[in-house]
Amino acid sequence: MLNIAIIGAGRIGAVHAATVAAHPDARLVLVADPFADSAARVAALHGGRSTTDTAAVFAADDVDAVIIGSPTPTHVDHIVSAVRAGKAVLCEKPVDLSIKQVDECLAAIAGKEDTVMIGFNRRFDPTFAEVHARVRDGEIGTLEQLTIISRDPSAPPASYIADSGGIFRDMTIHDFDTAHFFLGDIVEVSAVGQHLDPAIEAAGDFDAAVVTLVAASGAVATIINSRHCASGYDQRLEAFGPRGVLEATNHMATSVRYSGTSQTSADGPYLDFFLQRYADAYRFELSHFIDSVTRGVAPSPSILDGRAALILADAATLSATTGERVAVAAGRERVTDIVR
Amino acid sequence: MLNIAIIGAGRIGAVHAATVAAHPDARLVLVADPFADSAARVAALHGGRSTTDTAAVFAADDVDAVIIGSPTPTHVDHIVSAVRAGKAVLCEKPVDLSIKQVDECLAAIAGKEDTVMIGFNRRFDPTFAEVHARVRDGEIGTLEQLTIISRDPSAPPASYIADSGGIFRDMTIHDFDTAHFFLGDIVEVSAVGQHLDPAIEAAGDFDAAVVTLVAASGAVATIINSRHCASGYDQRLEAFGPRGVLEATNHMATSVRYSGTSQTSADGPYLDFFLQRYADAYRFELSHFIDSVTRGVAPSPSILDGRAALILADAATLSATTGERVAVAAGRERVTDIVR
């Protein structure tokens, strides 16, 4: 039984709290949030004490592990404090919006990196995980082309956009991790950003993008993103190799199909958004975290994976704004750096 | 090169004429129809002479084979005349609406049955033929359950209904042949007819039906029919065995799929009707006929298969009107009889 504290009682913190509460091997012992009401509400629903003092989390003797779901700018501080206090960490993506901050974090926790896991939840989605496992097991031969289509149902408010770090660090970062997960080291990034909604352009961001990633292996990944999608949360992936193709197709609420005069075999709309689509993934992510902590082995994705995804996001941002391709190079372990 | 005459220059006759004209191994030499204009028009379009005198077909020295597409009541006379004149015959279904007439026909052509083929065109549809071949080759193990869904896009006019012999002899007869083709001897028939459209009920017919057929092998076939279908011409089949299922699904004009706010992955409507859906089947049917005549072997489906389908149609008509199941029994070769 792992005793877990959650920092951040917002939307994603509440998801983690519910997941912990429902997990047979975990217990929610503490919820910290500067908004006392939020912390108290989440604790009341899912168990444990609540506090507005984050330091209490690190000081608490009955806390084995910490899930960090607070705003991105606080991630690095909380990671360092938690690691120093001997707590295992599961931190939401991205680690930070600044690679410099991430590197300072890595320096601060040097030797303890293996106690930190980053919440790239899609790796734990049963559908994506099955494709990955079957590719890894050689079913389609050597992976040659990976196509990721990832579209949100609708754009977040402009206020969110302004602090998001941009589409590549905020939204595409999941797809960068997926590409990295499937292809290993990436050596080149080329990105095109689109301005479709003037409000988002005014907020200084793109609202659609196409990114091409070249892997050290010679494989190429294409990521196609949009901040809106009429059909719902569009989450697809296609892995192509010499012996075949494995696809992750979209999920619907039911398996009902309608046929009428103008169309046939019509499925329903896709699941609304990530909370619905990746509900199972949050559960399996937590199981992996608990299992890693319990067995004392390094969790995956690691904080180095979080760094690698950020490097790719930075490279894409640079490419989309300068119109040039950006070279990235293999660093220590699975980490890549921009090396123009 | 087989020289072919066509009797009947209506809708189905014109289809056969076009198919013959386009076939590399056949030549259309004569078109006969009591309506001189129709015969002349088809001949002008697809080649050959035209006549209003059917007897001219049987007398013509340059006619090797006859395709009979005239009204059902004339089929038996034309078959007998053609066979006596030494012509090979491809006759549209049904052979006749009366089993007595069919038996008289068989008596009249005794010893020459193998020169007559019946136009159950669906056996030659590449999709249905592939399912049949894969079932026969054992891919799903012993066939246990066969489900046939066959719905017309809309009902024919009441005038057609009145002379059609009823839904079972007119429409379901194709499905009876399919069931017989897949399952061999049938030993029991049970049918329910539905009265949905009062105009069709007034014409003395059902406009929808469900038929259950038990085969000597123990396999069961279910046929579900309707005279209308909003999505187009609904033609499906599902063969179930211990090792799997093989389905024939519907065909659409293109492979376009639409996804929007209320539905996703919607295909277009089904092909309109049999001329579109079974265009290839008419071609392959003709090839088989030409090949059989050329090689001097018995074509399939034979006139005995035509008789068997009519027996099943008679049994279904009896079952639907009396509310009782009807036993049929294996006769000579693949022929079955009602044996209440």
Place this chain on the structure above:
Amino acid sequence: MLNIAIIGAGRIGAVHAATVAAHPDARLVLVADPFADSAARVAALHGGRSTTDTAAVFAADDVDAVIIGSPTPTHVDHIVSAVRAGKAVLCEKPVDLSIKQVDECLAAIAGKEDTVMIGFNRRFDPTFAEVHARVRDGEIGTLEQLTIISRDPSAPPASYIADSGGIFRDMTIHDFDTAHFFLGDIVEVSAVGQHLDPAIEAAGDFDAAVVTLVAASGAVATIINSRHCASGYDQRLEAFGPRGVLEATNHMATSVRYSGTSQTSADGPYLDFFLQRYADAYRFELSHFIDSVTRGVAPSPSILDGRAALILADAATLSATTGERVAVAAGRERVTDIVR
């Protein structure tokens, strides 16, 4: 918060216990089973006390409602005892294998029928429920033909078969309820049973069947069953009306599709069996039960619906063994009786 006791700590009892434990508005207070270990184990996992004395359930002051998951022959006694003790009841299907017993049960609880719900869980499956709701709302026009395909992955042991009441009362009974749910009063039943596996025939049962049901409305339902299916638990339904078709298609564990040299767009196998396929349905079924009890309204499906399904199962059994169609007639409310 509804306090619930569960009678029967076997497979289905354990499912209900887990569902109750996870439900925010219910609490598991007591588990009764003659096997003390089973009862204790379920209580330890999901909460509450355990007992080997069923009478303790009815006597307990802190029990508001009882879920009956014990063997079928005990259902009627437990229903009567629970109702007399003022407890609401959710009883697994079938109510009993004997219509006489069901009628005695109804007599014994006369005036209190509305406190008993029968566990036809498929009505609460989101996919089936969506089809039902859209049909009811007129999307396809008046329902004309309903096709239910329901196949188990593999047959239960012969010992189970022997006490099951036969395929129609044990397995098809779910489909009978579905047909009744969609079509209302049924007036005629015709069934064909198949003997595929000699071991099941030796146990006195069919292992596959096709049933045709005619509704008072003129609509026809077809049920196609098998005790085995290579692809998994095959659970489909197709509702056909003049304006279109609504289908419930199968569910898979993931949305992965594979394409290779011999096949393309291949989905994975169907979910294993009912516990996987209907996991959500058990949850929604419980919610409806809790809601009905809490609001003091009659739950649905009612014990009269349970009776109606059994009448149809009896009629199908009679039809399959005698080879005759069986008429059933509308009784009080939604109940039908065999009226040969």
Place this chain on the structure above:
Amino acid sequence: MLNIAIIGAGRIGAVHAATVAAHPDARLVLVADPFADSAARVAALHGGRSTTDTAAVFAADDVDAVIIGSPTPTHVDHIVSAVRAGKAVLCEKPVDLSIKQVDECLAAIAGKEDTVMIGFNRRFDPTFAEVHARVRDGEIGTLEQLTIISRDPSAPPASYIADSGGIFRDMTIHDFDTAHFFLGDIVEVSAVGQHLDPAIEAAGDFDAAVVTLVAASGAVATIINSRHCASGYDQRLEAFGPRGVLEATNHMATSVRYSGTSQTSADGPYLDFFLQRYADAYRFELSHFIDSVTRGVAPSPSILDGRAALILADAATLSATTGERVAVAAGRERVTDIVR
């Protein structure tokens, strides 16, 4: 009735000959090929005279129009000769491998460009044409992202590769025309080429590629190519806009689906290659050509469209070899030029 001559009696010439022969409004009158046997064989099969002297085509009084299916290096000469002789032209893609040659051709036929059509047959494929028409009619709103996946079943021999002009001018050129057809003027091209098969690399070419095209409208097209595909000829397209998505999915020989223990609803392999997949497209392309000539209007795609596709291919080649993005700019009408 249009009298047509065909230059080139190889594979594609034979396809055009058969299409002309089967067309009700065209007649094949002459087949020219330096190989006398090839010319004679095609003429014998599909009608008309044969010659080894191409000049005879332009001199013939009974030739209204010329279809050019000879090797690419001969296209420009034949176009110029045919136009000067007053013949309408349907020329296979690409116009030439050199933009300089294309421009000289345009200069030579100045004022007569509207008598030349280029054989981008995919525009006439019913599936692609339907997607284009529905996008144009506003069904999905303004087109924002276009994804084209186009994979050949297997690579041509190295000898073919060597003279092909490279993957972008030989294979992708179809996709460039499709992108141009859907998106109009393209302003930026970025391409990544892959070396998967050493034999193709040795021949100086890529065997897979990913291309990103930015349109003047702000829309982005992605093209994903491979010279091999285990499932057959993979030809897909997805048009994304704010109101929905329209997809062109692959075509199979039949609509058979297989379900078994390890997979369900598996379709068959894709059609083999372009002759099978685009058989209808060649027919509709010819109809459009005949109709344009007969009515005296400009055909589409025009030779300027052919030039535009070649510019995009040149830009992609440059991008893939230099690793830089290439700007292209709107020229006269729909023509674009590289403007680095």
